[in-house]
Amino acid sequence: MTEAGEDILDVLEDVDVVEEKSQKKSESKYKPGVGCDIGTSNIVVTRQTKDGTFVNRFHRDMLYPLDVSDESADLLERSDYLYVKVDNKYYIVGEDALKLVNAIGKGEVIRPMKDGILNPSLKESSELLFYIIKAIVGLPICEKESLRYSVPANPVDRDLDNLFHQMVLNNFFTKMGYDSKAVNEAMAICYDCNPILKSEGNDIPLSGISMSFGGGMINVALSFKGLELRSFSMTKSGDYIDERVSKVTGIAESKIIKAKERELDLDNVDLSDRVQSALHIYYDEMIDRVIHLMSEEFVDKKSEMDGKIEVVVAGGTSMPKGFCNRFESKLKSSQIPFDIYRVRHSETPFYSVAQGAAIRARSDYEKKICK
Amino acid sequence: MGDYTDGKSAKGHVQNINVSQQREMDIDALAQAVAKAIGKVTIRGGTVEEFADTFDDKKSIEALADSMVVQRGKRESNFEDLGGIKKTKKNQKEVDKTIDILSNLDD
Numbered sequence: 001m002t003e004a005g006e007d008i009l010d011v012l013e014d015v016d017v018v019e020e021k022s023q024k025k026s027e028s029k030y031k032p033g034v035g036c037d038i039g040t041s042n043i044v045v046t047r048q049t050k051d052g053t054f055v056n057r058f059h060r061d062m063l064y065p066l067d068v069s070d071e072s073a074d075l076l077e078r079s080d081y082l083y084v085k086v087d088n089k090y091y092i093v094g095e096d097a098l099k100l101v102n103a104i105g106k107g108e109v110i111r112p113m114k115d116g117i118l119n120p121s122l123k124e125s126s127e128l129l130f131y132i133i134k135a136i137v138g139l140p141i142c143e144k145e146s147l148r149y150s151v152p153a154n155p156v157d158r159d160l161d162n163l164f165h166q167m168v169l170n171n172f173f174t175k176m177g178y179d180s181k182a183v184n185e186a187m188a189i190c191y192d193c194n195p196i197l198k199s200e201g202n203d204i205p206l207s208g209i210s211m212s213f214g215g216g217m218i219n220v221a222l223s224f225k226g227l228e229l230r231s232f233s234m235t236k237s238g239d240y241i242d243e244r245v246s247k248v249t250g251i252a253e254s255k256i257i258k259a260k261e262r263e264l265d266l267d268n269v270d271l272s273d274r275v276q277s278a279l280h281i282y283y284d285e286m287i288d289r290v291i292h293l294m295s296e297e298f299v300d301k302k303s304e305m306d307g308k309i310e311v312v313v314a315g316g317t318s319m320p321k322g323f324c325n326r327f328e329s330k331l332k333s334s335q336i337p338f339d340i341y342r343v344r345h346s347e348t349p350f351y352s353v354a355q356g357a358a359i360r361a362r363s364d365y366e367k368k369i370c371k
Numbered sequence: 372m373g374d375y376t377d378g379k380s381a382k383g384h385v386q387n388i389n390v391s392q393q394r395e396m397d398i399d400a401l402a403q404a405v406a407k408a409i410g411k412v413t414i415r416g417g418t419v420e421e422f423a424d425t426f427d428d429k430k431s432i433e434a435l436a437d438s439m440v441v442q443r444g445k446r447e448s449n450f451e452d453l454g455g456i457k458k459t460k461k462n463q464k465e466v467d468k469t470i471d472i473l474s475n476l477d478d
Binding site: 043045055056057058059076082083084093094095118126130131136164167168171181191194206225351360362366367370 | 449
């Protein structure tokens with residue numbers, strides 16, 4: 001049993017331990033530079049090994065509370081569920097939270113994040129979230145190791161400001177000993193997937209539209225040679241679909257999530273299955289809404305690109321089979337003010353944001369050592 | 372969460388904040404965070420604290436953000452590190468090219 005109730009500052013002030021552990025990690029295999037995708041549904045942390053492999057550590061961003069009792073203690077002893085105990089409650093964490101709520105068949109999981117930012121109405125779970133992030137990220141492997149954490153752009157369809165969320169995360173990582181900076185979520189996908197602008201016979205790298213379909217939000221960025229020209233987000237993404245489908249079918253959200261992740265094929269929808277059928281309807285509604293809003297935004301801001309642009313797509317909500325084909329055909333017949341060359345799905349849609357953030361963090365580190 | 376009756380935050384005046392206890396939250400911790408964040412305050416329904424009236428937007432938000440990451444109370448867990456592992460490979464030349472381009476950009 002690990003006892004870890006100390007204030008983060010107390011833990012981090014034990015510099016000798018930090019340095020010793022950092023040294024060990026550094027000697028083992030990683031290049032300096034960490035990417036963190038602190039998403040509404042999942043947390044993904046990426047480091048790159050010296051042989052170039054990206055090592056992605058992922059964890060479902062969910063908690064399931066259980067009152068401390070003889071029964072719950074017995075359940076936890078007999079199972080291998082991961083948990084944190086706080087006062088008179090056990091909080092089952094991650095994938096185990098989802099497994100347990102499905103097994104028990106009552107209650108709902110707690111989500112420490114909402115609409116891409118810290119859920120302001122849940123104080124206890126926010127503290128637990130930081131406890132969990134710390135266990136996933138680990139200590140820096142060198143002094144002031146560069147770290148980039150993803151943040152959403154402010155949404156065009158809701159009055160929401162991510163500044164406070166960004167500050168909280170920055171404080172947290174700085175206290176852990178990292179040299180931390182934010183990276184726009186969609187731009188992280190640009191760094192990972194490298195969209196191409198085809199102009200006058202040339203392929204211009206890191207230029208085009210990058211999109212992240214996350215649990216809480218859809219993030220969009222237009223870039224040219226790695227420079228962010230415009231970014232914005234939209235709400236009502238994967239979680240909204242789960243919630244709506246749960247409402248219309250009367251089936252718990254945790255079961256809808258399972259069906260969406262394991263069975264949904266948008267190229268081949270089983271219309272006799274009411275969950276699949278509803279998921280298909282709400283996916284179509286989301287795609288139409290996103291294309292409409294982004295077209296409007298680009299037209300409003302008079303965005304232009306000289307040539308044919310590539311659109312790269314990633315994020316957990318983009319993972320059902322057939323999603324990209326559907327998105328591409330609707331986008332090409334829309335009012336978007338660009339000539340679209342193609343829509344490309346990330347080879348690793350679930351890890352793209354964290355991988356792109358890690359690439360950016362590596363470039364920060366290179367810049368530092370070259371100074 | 373509570374209703375704010377702002378006494379215009381002028382120096383020498385006191386701001387009153389009523390914190391309702393209708394929701395499940397640590398009122399004391401919240402009160403402390405708000406007190407530290409916005410300066411001289413009187414808090415009803417929680418602890419009463421007075422600080423020098425040095426209201427400053429940036430510093431106040433920073434102080435509030437700081438208070439969010441402090442772990443209060445004792446926690447026990449049955450894990451030391453967390454998360455499943457997935458390893459992926461990318462074309463290293465492409466990655467290096469991207470890093471080169473990004474190294475020449477400002478933050």
